[in-house]
Amino acid sequence: MSPTVQIADPVAEALAAGRPVVALETTIVSHGMPWPQNYETALAVEAEVRGAGALPAAIAVIAGRLVVGLGAAELERLSKAENVAKLSSADLAHAITTGGTGGTTVAATMVAAHRAGIATFATGGIGGVHRGAEVSFDISADLTELARTPVVVVAAGAKALLDIPKTLERLETLGVPVMSYRSDEFPAFWSRSSGLATPLRIDSAEAVAAFRRARADLGQTSGMLVANPVPEADEIPRAAMLPHIEAAIADATTQGVTGKAVTPFLLDAIFHRTEGRSLATNIALVKNNARLAAEIAAAIVGE
């Protein structure tokens, strides 16, 4: 393909043979979860994708190589390393040209997945419009990438630490279809409920594939967000999460945390405030998204 993108052999073979492949992001590994749960989760998520009949392709930049289809040793290195970068779409070429190593965000993973020819991607939650964005202007590049890169992103909605109404407004402005899976409500990551109606609802992987096909036929080239609510048994209800979220945001403000550091800081603060319960939910929802993404990938190649 190109010297800057290295597609692992099994991934290249699966794509060439028209078998389903699911891209996976790695900021969740490098910045979203503590060791060793990050590594255990990365492996468990890959097992979910395989169990549902697709091939996982975790993506990261390792010593200047944009790798699509990381091996277990590379995932372990990314999980343990301390000075690993968080790479969004704007940072990819810098990491590649300076020999850097970093986990890719939703935005950067979409770029790499599309470049490699992978149509489906599973993550935990997308970045979005932060609370107070009317002052800070902090809006994730994940939304910008969703607006221009034709990849189906499966996520458990947006983290409730974001401003979810504004995130949905922004996605609407950008023309990104947002569809909740078997739910009339847009989910809020740790919680099944956000209190907000979902813009669109879909009830099967085949329906997502058909929707994607219709968009392609119309010449519409943006991504799509499939919002998959966390399973009921694993959720933390919204009312229980809100005080923790508000306290974590207050901590971030007091400590002057800004920019790229905000999301990892809040996730860590919430992890401590919920005594680890938020992490257990996070792990469950990523696995749940991996399964659905594998079904969607199979439906897309099966069309």
Ligand code: PSU
């Ligand atoms: N979901 C998680 N943990 C994470 C993230 C999402 O459960 O760490 C990451 C994703 O990689 C997402 C990023 O793309 O946070 C958003 O960061 P920012 O708001 O700085 O764009």
Ligand code: MN
């Ligand atoms: Mn930001």
